[in-house]
Amino acid sequence: MQVSNRVAGLTPSLTLGISAKAKQMKKEGKDVVDFSAGEPDFSTPEPVQKAAIKAIEENYTRYTPVAGSAELIWAISKKFKEENNLDYSPSQIVVANGAKQIIFNALQVVCNPGDEVILPMPYWVSYPEQIRLAGATPVYVYLDFEKGLKIDEEELKRAIHPGKTKAIIINTPHNPTGGVLDRRELEKIARVVEDSSILVISDEIYENFVYEVSHTSFASLGENIYNKTLTVNGVSKTYSMTGWRIGYAGGPEQIIQAMIKLQSHSTSCASSISQKAAIAALNLQKAEVKDRIKEFSYRRKLIKDGLKKIKGVRVNKLQGAFYVFPDFTYFLGTFTGERKIKNSLDLADYLLEEAGVALVPGSAFGMEGYLRMSYALPVEDIKKGLDRMKQALDKLRG
Ligand SMILES: Cc1ncc(COP(=O)(O)O)c(C=O)c1O
Numbered sequence: 001m002q003v004s005n006r007v008a009g010l011t012p013s014l015t016l017g018i019s020a021k022a023k024q025m026k027k028e029g030k031d032v033v034d035f036s037a038g039e040p041d042f043s044t045p046e047p048v049q050k051a052a053i054k055a056i057e058e059n060y061t062r063y064t065p066v067a068g069s070a071e072l073i074w075a076i077s078k079k080f081k082e083e084n085n086l087d088y089s090p091s092q093i094v095v096a097n098g099a100k101q102i103i104f105n106a107l108q109v110v111c112n113p114g115d116e117v118i119l120p121m122p123y124w125v126s127y128p129e130q131i132r133l134a135g136a137t138p139v140y141v142y143l144d145f146e147k148g149l150k151i152d153e154e155e156l157k158r159a160i161h162p163g164k165t166k167a168i169i170i171n172t173p174h175n176p177t178g179g180v181l182d183r184r185e186l187e188k189i190a191r192v193v194e195d196s197s198i199l200v201i202s203d204e205i206y207e208n209f210v211y212e213v214s215h216t217s218f219a220s221l222g223e224n225i226y227n228k229t230l231t232v233n234g235v236s237k238t239y240s241m242t243g244w245r246i247g248y249a250g251g252p253e254q255i256i257q258a259m260i261k262l263q264s265h266s267t268s269c270a271s272s273i274s275q276k277a278a279i280a281a282l283n284l285q286k287a288e289v290k291d292r293i294k295e296f297s298y299r300r301k302l303i304k305d306g307l308k309k310i311k312g313v314r315v316n317k318l319q320g321a322f323y324v325f326p327d328f329t330y331f332l333g334t335f336t337g338e339r340k341i342k343n344s345l346d347l348a349d350y351l352l353e354e355a356g357v358a359l360v361p362g363s364a365f366g367m368e369g370y371l372r373m374s375y376a377l378p379v380e381d382i383k384k385g386l387d388r389m390k391q392a393l394d395k396l397r398g
Contacts, residue, residue: 010129018348022358033385035373036358038175039242040322042292044277048239051280055273064269067260068095068248072275075282076248084204084217086231088250094259095278097270099205099234099247102259103169104130106230106249109258110166110199111136118159118168120151122325122365124175124203136166140366145325146316149179156192167199170218173206173320176365176372178300180319183216190221193228199255200229205247206321208238208289211297213319219250230255238289239281244274296322299375299382306386310393322376325362329369334396341396344371355392357385 002008018036025032055061067073073090080086080093096102103126111117113135119127120143128138139159144150149172159165170189172181181189193200202218219229234247249256269275300318307315312330334341336354341347344361348371351357362370375382 006133009132018352018358018360021352025352025356030356032352032356032358033381033388034358034377035375035385036360037374037376040237040240040292040376041378042240044241044244045239045281045284045288047284048241048277048280052244052273052277055276060272060276062272064272064275066264066269067093067256068270069272069275069279072248072279075279076250079282080231080250083207084231085220086217086226086250088231089253092253092256093248093250094256094263095246095248095270095275096259096263097245097247097267098236099203099232099249100126101263101267102232102234102247102249103127103201103203104133105259105262106199106201106232106255107131107134107136107167108262109255110134112166114164115166116161116164117166118156118198120170122176122362122367122370123169124171125364127169128366139165143174143177143179145174145177145179146314146327148317148319149174149177149181149185151181151185151188153188153192156189160192160196160198162196165196165198167201168193169201169203171203171205172218173209173215174323175206175321176323176360176362176370177316177325178318178321178323179316180210180213180215182213183221186216186218186221190218190225194222194224198228199252200225201232202229203232205232205234205237207233208293209296209322210320211293211300211318215320227252235278235281239284240292241274241277241281244271244277246270246274246278296375299377299379300324302379302382303373303375303386306382306390310386310390312393322374324373324375325365325367325370326373327369328362328371331393331396332369334398336396344368347371350396351389351392354395355385355388357389357392 111134115136121140230251236242314327348361359371
């Protein structure tokens, strides 16, 4: 038996691959510091847990409407209004099994075979594969991230091919770089797309993870922009609920209704219990979230300072999410014994085997020579991991 060409051509997620290898090593009793995780290390807040238990006890265990329960849709609409200054009526909102499924559905809905989707690079690993699964081709534009996220307006204009370009995916705060597209940069993108028929998929899943800067929702830039933007979000990162699988989007009614139609033939609805939990999360006082963000900000400083002490590592500007994407090109071409470090995958393998630290190779995000590190882990682990990295990297010979 053979798998389809469509699936055979997929690259397995390197992020999940390294995480799995690190987890396996831990299981075998090895002491691994896992910088590869894409999820907060905190537990789901107690009121959220309780809401889910109550849902089970009250037998809230049946299918909900495909788009999500009326109560959750109402809570999302309120959230968009209060936190993002965006007015979405219930028919403009859909809930799915994570932001990942939302983006997958959106691409399926707007792309025909042969179409193109613009993707700033470096990018989150799943975007190119999801674009290809929709029959389209990713067209990359470079994001300058070392001094903060910047996009070149002219390059973006050149990437648009009228009739072929169906969407652009923007992501701020950004995975993998930890950068933030500020209002000026978003306005640049808005100027380029406002007269086109391109759908802007604005992935704002890390919106609460911002440090010394603020988050702007792309759709809030003006009415014309609002009408062509799908605002994607979810509870995974903000409320430490990655396993609950609740993502949602607000956007043009025609797109949302098509996404609902598609979902009705795939996953139906998201888990009824998780939907109840998501309502409790969206109703939480923001103070708890803010305390967690403060902790992330402290870790961000710690990791940045630690990396700066390692010879050969260059650190980019960190404004959001919980990632750092340092430049390790200095170490490419070095040797460990007879083994040559040819690329970021070799370096990640070396660091895992030699130092017991798991990092994700930049090639997974379209940038060779870089490695992504998450600082969603306890302070003691960050310190230990940095020390071990320094020792291992100092051992490499040019
Ligand atoms: C940029 C980005 N978008 C979306 C997601 C998916 O989030 P969810 O858990 O809601 O599917 C992730 C998760 O890592 C992410 O990094």
